[in-house]
Amino acid sequence: MTALLEVENLTVGYGAAPVLHDVNLTVEPGQIVAVLGANGAGKSTLLRTLSGLLPPQTGSIRLDGHDLRKIKVEHLVRHGIAHVPEGRGVVTELTVEENLRLGGLWRKPQPSLEPIYELFPRLAERRRNEGHQLSGGERQMLAIGRALAAQPRLLLLDEPSLGLAPKITAQIMALLRDLRDRTGLAVLLVEQNVRSALSIADQGVVLSLGRIVTRHDAATLVDDAELRHAYLGF
Amino acid sequence: MDRFVFLTFDGLSRGAVYAAFALALVLIWRAARIVNFAQGAMAVATAYVGYSVADATGSYWLGFLVAVVAGLLLGAGVERVVMRFVDHSSPLNGVVVALGLVLIIQGVLGMIYGNEFRPAEAPLSRDAFEIGGIALLSRYDLFVFGAVGAVVVLLTLLFTRTPTGLRMRAAAFAPDVSRLLGVPVGGMLTLGWALAAGVGSLAGMLVIPTELGLHPTAMDIVFISAFTAAVLGGLDSPIGAVLGGLLVGLLLSYISGYLGATVAPMAVLALLVIVLLSRPDGLFARSKARTA
Numbered sequence: 368m369t370a371l372l373e374v375e376n377l378t379v380g381y382g383a384a385p386v387l388h389d390v391n392l393t394v395e396p397g398q399i400v401a402v403l404g405a406n407g408a409g410k411s412t413l414l415r416t417l418s419g420l421l422p423p424q425t426g427s428i429r430l431d432g433h434d435l436r437k438i439k440v441e442h443l444v445r446h447g448i449a450h451v452p453e454g455r456g457v458v459t460e461l462t463v464e465e466n467l468r469l470g471g472l473w474r475k476p477q478p479s480l481e482p483i484y485e486l487f488p489r490l491a492e493r494r495r496n497e498g499h500q501l502s503g504g505e506r507q508m509l510a511i512g513r514a515l516a517a518q519p520r521l522l523l524l525d526e527p528s529l530g531l532a533p534k535i536t537a538q539i540m541a542l543l544r545d546l547r548d549r550t551g552l553a554v555l556l557v558e559q560n561v562r563s564a565l566s567i568a569d570q571g572v573v574l575s576l577g578r579i580v581t582r583h584d585a586a587t588l589v590d591d592a593e594l595r596h597a598y599l600g601f
Numbered sequence: 602m603d604r605f606v607f608l609t610f611d612g613l614s615r616g617a618v619y620a621a622f623a624l625a626l627v628l629i630w631r632a633a634r635i636v637n638f639a640q641g642a643m644a645v646a647t648a649y650v651g652y653s654v655a656d657a658t659g660s661y662w663l664g665f666l667v668a669v670v671a672g673l674l675l676g677a678g679v680e681r682v683v684m685r686f687v688d689h690s691s692p693l694n695g696v697v698v699a700l701g702l703v704l705i706i707q708g709v710l711g712m713i714y715g716n717e718f719r720p721a722e723a724p725l726s727r728d729a730f731e732i733g734g735i736a737l738l739s740r741y742d743l744f745v746f747g748a749v750g751a752v753v754v755l756l757t758l759l760f761t762r763t764p765t766g767l768r769m770r771a772a773a774f775a776p777d778v779s780r781l782l783g784v785p786v787g788g789m790l791t792l793g794w795a796l797a798a799g800v801g802s803l804a805g806m807l808v809i810p811t812e813l814g815l816h817p818t819a820m821d822i823v824f825i826s827a828f829t830a831a832v833l834g835g836l837d838s839p840i841g842a843v844l845g846g847l848l849v850g851l852l853l854s855y856i857s858g859y860l861g862a863t864v865a866p867m868a869v870l871a872l873l874v875i876v877l878l879s880r881p882d883g884l885f886a887r888s889k890a891r892t893a
Binding site: 418420440441442443444445449450452456458459460461465468469470472473477513517 | 764767768770771774775777778779780781782783784785786
């Protein structure tokens with residue numbers, strides 16, 4: 368009963384061909400879990416269901432034992448869940464600073480943005496720029512920074528490496544590991560970029576056509592050549 | 602020359618009302634991507650309420666306040682009870698529902714208050730001061746400028762300086778993302794409608810004493826002028842709406858002054874058509890910010 372997030376028998380989709388089928392998953396506090404799989408495996412659907420943007424057919428989602436399905440999307444952040452959607456979800460019409468403020472807006476008093484700017488000095492330089500003026504890497508930093516401004520316990524990250532240079536991806540992964548170590552942040556990381564995800568994950572879960580096909584320690588998945596070939600294709 | 606100066610000041614005073622009414626249209630457009638064609642009828646309905654209160658209590662200012670508050674409530678109600686349930690996959694749906702609201706509101710007003718013009722007194726003198734022999738502005742004109750100016754300043758402060766303003770903008774630009782960040786998107790939409798309708802009611806109270814009086818269709822021509830102003834300003838820009846309103850006011854004043862008052866309504870429609878054909882994004886449109 369120590370699990371932060373507990374997903375049981377989750378089925379999502381319509382009719383006979385669900386997008387997700389009977390998915391079971393747990394994330395412990397301070398743990399990074401990587402959900403891996405090809406395009407269309409159901410990774411984004413999983414995250415969107417967890418944060419209430421999609422209704423599940425059956426199954427349960429519990430945070431600290433509370434039924435997440437009974438909580439409205441706009442109240443999730445109060446329960447410690449921050450979701451960085453695919454494509455980053457930066458509000459491009461707002462400035463960097465406004466986007467960051469938006470992240471902490473529900474807290475009273477509103478948190479200082481200085482820690483976020485220390486984490487991402489680049490965002491401090493661009494704080495007056497609007498979202499559409501940022502590069503892809505800067506947008507990803509902004510989306511993660513904004514999620515952190517909400518001071519979550521669980522971060523849901525959808526494809527943070529998408530469209531980013533390997534160097535920036537590595538920076539972001541290092542930052543996540545550092546945050547986990549310092550603050551006990553739990554991360555559910557959805558990635559196509561298997562190597563970089565497993566470089567920081569504690570556990571790897573492989574989704575294929577909506578089903579979990581294997582689940583192992585990240586180290587085991589990387590080291591075991593047979594597992595790697597079978598499920599990760601390298 | 603004297604006539605030109607007079608027409609200019611008169612046009613700016615009318616334009617200020619169009620600006621406020623156009624601002625109301627822009628507020629709803631930004632929040633919900635609907636052109637609220639019922640704005641005029643809603644403003645008239647609250648003006649009837651305001652003047653009823655003013656008649657009953659003998660205080661114009663109390664009636665004015667009641668009209669604006671009634672506008673806020675009516676706006677929130679229209680969003681909560683009607684617009685929330687409109688399928689927004691096609692922009693036409695919202696327009697048709699808004700036009701239906703116009704018919705309902707005008708019909709109900711006619712049943713309650715009758716379809717003849719009721720005189721609506723201005724609270725302040727409409728006789729213009731003369732400066733250097735030219736009649737420029739009346740006390741009432743100054744009140745109009747003051748009220749519209751205050752609305753513009755207050756809305757600007759709300760949207761740029763307050764957490765609620767930030768929430769409203771975020772909810773309008775990116776509803777799904779805003780929800781994930783804890784913004785009550787539905788509530789922000791209701792608030793947007795309430796504010797817009799409140800501003801619309803204020804504009805209605807300001808303009809009706811300068812027209813023929815209260816009538817269920819009293820705001821129809823004002824609506825067309827203000828809609829033209831909003832389109833001139835690009836429909837998305839509050840500053841554009843204010844500038845567009847002043848511009849339309851000036852233009853109408855010159856046209857009715859030099860060519861005759863009967864030409865003015867046609868001139869507004871002509872202007873609307875020209876703008877929609879030649880600059881559908883408005884005169885002040887920036888390059889599109891949203892590309893992805």
